[in-house]
Amino acid sequence: MSDIIRRPTHLAARAVEALWVVALLLGLWELVGRRSHTVFFPPFSKVCSQFADDWLTNRPSTLFLTDNFWDTVPITLSRFARGWAIAVVAGIGIGVVLGRSPIVRVMYSPIIRFFMSLPNAALLPIALQFFGLGGGMNLFLIAFGTVWLIATNTADGVGDVNDEWMRTARSLRLPHRTLYARVILPAASPHIFAGLRVSVGFALILMVVGEYYATTAGLGHAVSRFQQTFRYTEMWSAFLLIALIGIVVNMAFDAIERRALRWQRRAGLAEL
């Protein structure tokens, strides 16, 4: 589609094309923020300077980031990383079993569909009930909220490996472990990555939601604390940081996915 629409070739021109709407919206924010007298909605420039005060310093020893940053962000990111890692390992494991065994799939697909349809945030009270306030509850929320998505996508990919690859693998007399590790999982990796991509977004949402309600540290907790103590500029500054972290995490995932699925695009199998 993009072949038909002529794209600007200069980098500057492309940047303008990609960013003018964003610039417009931020400009609007600034304007409305300045003209309105409510404390709930500070102008963008004020949020930016608050952001610099809260998170940035000129100390190279802490990578130009404040102690406040180092007290908050690593806790949040580590919850995200651990929760999501549990979901990835469990989800791929469950997905492989489901994908290779039609019987298991028939038996368990209603249960999985139930968990998939459940709005993830609805798990929050249940998670609180079982784990109380704190890190365990956060991990549970992230892991349980994303594992089924990863499992079903993995099952689709694993159940749908090209027959000729499977026939070749059989004629090569590959041992079971090699068959799974070197043929079935790589062949299913485009499907698996599709599931992981959506699950990253979900995990980020659940990371923040969990921290809003049920922790005593972390970025989400900071936002909620600022909101409750009427420190709206700080609230927006923390909110901005969460958005930036989301962007960085998604970009990192993009880079990993592009490298891992390079063979698929180059082999012309991207529509598979």
Add this chain to the structure above:
Amino acid sequence: MEIAVDGVSKTYGRGSAANPALTPTSFTIAQNEFVTIVGPSGCGKSTLLMMMAGLLGPTSGRVLLDNVAIDGPPRGVSVVFQDYGRSLFPWMTVERNLAMATVSQRLSRRELAGRIERALRNVELVGQEKRYPWQLSGGMQQRVAIARALVAEPRIMLMDEPFAAVDAQTRAGLEDLVLRIRDAYGVTVALVTHDIDESVYLADRVLVLGAGPGRLLCEIAVPLPTPRSQIETKRLPLFADLRAEVFQLVMRPRESPL
């Protein structure tokens, strides 16, 4: 290693929907013999080869290797498929694709490297180890598939229309390559093709299959001198006679069913 096909047949479906792909067929292939299996489409030639490879269970009959009935893909047998694009693994380099053929043999690193080196030399692909299949032309990819078959050091190589997807010049080169490999590795070859010239040019013996339903029509010995040459062999009157004989068998109208 000797292959014996003993009353092997294949019927797809059951009851009124039963569709016989191959009626009971018997023949043997001797050690180091090169046999081609030729016939029109729908004669069951690929089905037959897949049963010989242990990748498809026969409806009746047995396939024996040195008098032992096979049950699944046997040790010592390598298969080269028609669609190299889907039989090589695109997420692995050439080298890793080749190594997959020896996973079940638990070779030492050195031994594996030696075998890969020898196989690539024989298919004239030295220096391509680190490349991916999609970086190679069709003919080169099929040579990788042949090299993978060789790395296992098989005693039997089964080839299912291996050159159907490449152009004519590449095809002639690959035919001569396979003949050289047969000598270099001392391997027994059964090759399925729909190309009549190819079936005569490569073979010590041609098995001609007929369609509707698939069955063995006859076996034709090919006493052409070796080594074969694309120009000299194909110029011989004997080649023309054999080609005509196979041609008549393959192209004759289907006998009406009883």
